[in-house]
Amino acid sequence: MKASILVLAGDGVGPEVTAEGTRVLRAVGTKFGHTFSLRDGLLGGIAIDRMGTALPAETLAMARASDAILLGAVGGPKWDDPMADVRPEQGLLAIRRELGLYANLRPVTIHPKLVGASTLRPEVLKGVDLLVVRELIGGIYFGEKTRAPDRASDLCVYTSDEVRRVVRRACELARGRRKKLTSVDKANVLESSRLWRRITEELVRKEYPDLQLEHVLVDACAMYLARRPASFDVIVTENMFGDILTDEASVLAGSMGLLPSASLGDGPRGLYEPIHGSAPDIAGRGIANPYATILSVAMLLRYSLGLEKEAAAVESAVSRAIDRGVLTADVAPPGAPAVTTVQAGQAVVEAL
Numbered sequence: 480m481k482a483s484i485l486v487l488a489g490d491g492v493g494p495e496v497t498a499e500g501t502r503v504l505r506a507v508g509t510k511f512g513h514t515f516s517l518r519d520g521l522l523g524g525i526a527i528d529r530m531g532t533a534l535p536a537e538t539l540a541m542a543r544a545s546d547a548i549l550l551g552a553v554g555g556p557k558w559d560d561p562m563a564d565v566r567p568e569q570g571l572l573a574i575r576r577e578l579g580l581y582a583n584l585r586p587v588t589i590h591p592k593l594v595g596a597s598t599l600r601p602e603v604l605k606g607v608d609l610l611v612v613r614e615l616i617g618g619i620y621f622g623e624k625t626r627a628p629d630r631a632s633d634l635c636v637y638t639s640d641e642v643r644r645v646v647r648r649a650c651e652l653a654r655g656r657r658k659k660l661t662s663v664d665k666a667n668v669l670e671s672s673r674l675w676r677r678i679t680e681e682l683v684r685k686e687y688p689d690l691q692l693e694h695v696l697v698d699a700c701a702m703y704l705a706r707r708p709a710s711f712d713v714i715v716t717e718n719m720f721g722d723i724l725t726d727e728a729s730v731l732a733g734s735m736g737l738l739p740s741a742s743l744g745d746g747p748r749g750l751y752e753p754i755h756g757s758a759p760d761i762a763g764r765g766i767a768n769p770y771a772t773i774l775s776v777a778m779l780l781r782y783s784l785g786l787e788k789e790a791a792a793v794e795s796a797v798s799r800a801i802d803r804g805v806l807t808a809d810v811a812p813p814g815a816p817a818v819t820t821v822q823a824g825q826a827v828v829e830a831l
C-alpha cells in the first residue's frame with residue numbers, strides 16, 4: 480500500500496525518538512512491500528521559534544493531507560514561562576482538536592523481563608493488560624478560561640454527544656478484549672461527571688449489554704491502579720482524569736518510555752505519540768527510550784493503515800529486543816549496561 484505520514488518531531492527528545500520510529504517504519508515498508516512517504520512538519524516550541532506559533536497553518540494543512548501523523552514530544556524549559564501567551568502545548572492541544580481526535584488509546588502491558596523496572600511488587604503486576612481510553616478534546620482542557628490577577632478559572636464542559644462517542648469507542652475496543660469496561664468519573668462531586676455516568680450507563684445497557692460495566696470514582700481508581708491493576712481491562716474517562724491516571728499507569732510498565740498512544744477520531748486518520756514528554760533533562764544525549772515511539776508506530780500501522788500483521792510484527796520485534804536485554808538507561812537493571820536510543824532502534828529493525 481501507499482501511505483503518507485507526517486512526522487512532527489517536536490522538542491527535547493522528540494527528534495531522537497521519532498528518528499527511530501521512522502527507521503522502523505521504513506524497515507516495515509521494505510519488508511512488507513509498502514511505500515510510506517514521510518514528510519516533516521513543525522509543532523510545539525520549535526514551531527514557536529521558527530514561525531511564532533505552536534501550530535503553524537502549514538503543519539495543520541499537511542496533517543489534513545496525511546494518512547497518519549507521528550509525533551515526538553513538545554515543550555521544554557525555554558518556553559516554560561507560565562504567563563506566556565504562546566506555549567508549545569497549545570500546538571498539541573490544537574492539532575488534536577482540529578483533527579477531531581477525541582479518543583486517546585493508551586495501552587499498558589508489562590514485559591516479563593521488565594517486572595523489576597517497576598517500583599511495584601511483582602505479584603501486583605502479574606497479569607496486567609489494560610487500555611485507557613481518554614477523552615481528548617473536551618472537558619477542562621478546552622472549556623472557557625479566565626485570568627485576572629487574583630482570580631482564574633477553567634470551565635469543565637461535556638455534552639452527551641461528546642461522552643457517547645468516546646464511550647462507544649471504548650465499548651468497541653472492550654468487545655475485542657476481556658469485555659470489561661470501567662468508567663471513571665467524580666460523580667459524587669461534579670455535574671459533568673454525573674452526565675458522563677448517566678450517558679455511559681444508558682449507552683452500555685442499550686448497545687453493549689454483553690459488556691460488564693463498572694463505575695469507579697477517580698480517586699479510588701488512582702488507588703486501585705497501584706493496588707490491583709490486573710483487575711482492569713478497558714478504562715474510559717474524561718480528558719484530565721485520563722491524563723493523570725496514565726502517568727500513574729506508566730509506573731506499572733516500568734517507564735514512561737514504554738507507553739505508546741493513538742489519538743483517533745471518526746475516520747482512519749490518527750495521531751500517534753509516546754505518552755512521555757520532551758524530557759529536557761536528557762534531550763540531545765542519545766539515551767532516551769525509543770520503544771514508546773516505536774510501539775506508537777505499531778498502533779499507526781494498525782489503526783490508520785489497517786496493517787495488523789505489520790503492527791504485530793513491530794510489537795513482537797520490540798518484545799524480542801527487550802528479551803535480548805537491549806534496554807535504555809530508564810529500564811536497564813542496576814549495573815547492567817544501557818544502550819543508546821539508536822542502538823535500541825537498530826535492535827528492533829534487526830528483530831523485524
Ligand code: IPM
Binds near residue numbers: 568571722754
Ligand atoms: C499528554 C501530555 C499533554 C496533555 C500535555 C503535554 C499538554 O501530558 O499527552 O498526556 O496534558 O494532554
Ligand code: MG
Binds near residue numbers: 723726754
Ligand atoms: Mg500527560
